[in-house]
Amino acid sequence: MEDINKNREIWKEMMHEASAKEIETRILPYAYERLSSGKFVVTGYFGGWVLLSEEGLDSLKSEDFYENKDLYEKLKNSCIIIDNENLDLATGIYSAINRNLFLQPSLHMINVTNTCNYRCRYCHAGVSQGKDFMSRETALKTLKFIFKSGGPYITIEFQGGECLLNWKIVKLVVEKSREMNKIFKKDLHICIVSNLSLLNEEKLRFLAQHDVAICTSIDGSREVHDANRRTLAGHDTFNVTNDKVLFVKDYYKKLNLERKVDVLATITRLALEHPKEIVDTYVRLGIRTLHLRPVQNFGDALSRWPELTYTPEEFYDFWVKAMEYVFELNKRGIDIMERGSFNIVCKVLNHTDPMYVELMSPTGMGRTALLYNFDGAVYSSDEGRMILEPVFKIGTVDQEPMEVLGSEDNINTWASSFLDLTCYNSPFRPWGGIHPVKVYQDQGTIIPNVNMHPEYRIYAMQCKYLFDKIAEDGFEKELFMKWAGRVIK
């Protein structure tokens, strides 16, 4: 306690010093890119941005904008130029789009088992090799670790394998954490990721009573889903998932609960030809948030990677087709949002942090998010447990949280993921991030070469597309503004 008070005093003093300095107007590092309309998006170091004509950009480059009042104001409001007057604005923008930096871990993923009753073609968790379950003792230690790791927000997310195969541990953690939270009073959210095949009324009642959100996977149309996601015995699964989603929705409706089911789509090569059908499947099920995520080369996906994968450009083409259809549906009054775009427009248009770990710089791994494995090992991310070498294992639940978070391996991972160092000239840098586990898997090192990282290339193309739409200043921009104002837990 004494230490914390002492630190507060030191901070106050440093804060005072930081505010007291007089600074003359100057240009901070900035980056720009030409959009389809011929305008340029110009981004300041702290995440403010402005659209400029070529002439405006030339004035910025040659530093002769001081006489042009309109341009001067634009540059100041976006904190591309800075002085004492807009220092608070720059601090505010940076803090808001990087809120994750100022919070203790908030996403706690618990892998209750590494086995599953399905055998999806791309299973990232590699369940074909799994046969383990988390014990009561490890579950209790995990809870202790979570509640001791501090921070006002806690999201507990059950991951697997198939979590419902270890139902007694799911129940234990849910009941205990809700009970403990009567004392801790955190903003506590609990979520279970499941294929839903083992969900019955009794389990659903428990989950609803304890306010546990449900998340599942539908890869799109029946054809694509059934090709990707099959039971251990080799049966189709589309009907089962479809029916269970409807079962949950009906149950919520009966009880007048304002809840929704979250659904994710993993995009494999097979899905690239079906953007419309994927969106239609979601709309038919009444799902309002669509998350199109590229398949990853982890776990069981490794053995059939060539048939699952595609180039970043191929994925981008697919995503654009899906987006154009999403716009068309929204124009017809059907409310559907694409989650990947939401993560970007939140930061760009609303200066808020969607707390999406993969778009944090430095990485949110081992900082915002932690993964507790069935055996009590703590990993800096969900994907960290999926690679063969224990590079991203940062400790165990028997240790103190601070010891694990401050471990050298963990800190080295953060340090390696500062985007500033590697994509200095991208205007999309302030809102992006890279995922060190994916970099390690692709490039064999945690030091990224961003230009070669497929997910960052997709991110940059998506940003450019979103900015093209923003610059058009029409229906799409309005829609993004609406999305950006939403709160997603």
Add this chain to the structure above:
Amino acid sequence: MGSGFEVKNGELVLRINPEVYSLERVYATAYIFLDKYYFILDGDKNKEIIVKIKPKDAKQDLEKFAYKFFEEMLSITNYFNQFEKNKDVISMVLQRALFSITPKPLTGKEDKEIKKLDEEIRQEANL
């Protein structure tokens, strides 16, 4: 010694004046193109830096790439010069943002709750 380049036997050789571009900037520029080219760095960081470049795909236009390399190096140098010049303001903004985090210790009641959990863990371990 001025900077320049020559293309010979499918290889591009850049000669760089270290008074204009430092070795760090040469490294940073080469790093950006690692997906398309092999690089061998040679020479003397105080007199002349030599970069030998071989394309991974033989069809690349090496003369065009030489200009692209110098252009990128100029852009990197400009960006980091600006960064250096503004280091004080950048760190001031970052400091102001980071000062808002204050770690919160456990309260008495929370500590008691953790001790209760410890007891359960002990019992579980003895089963």
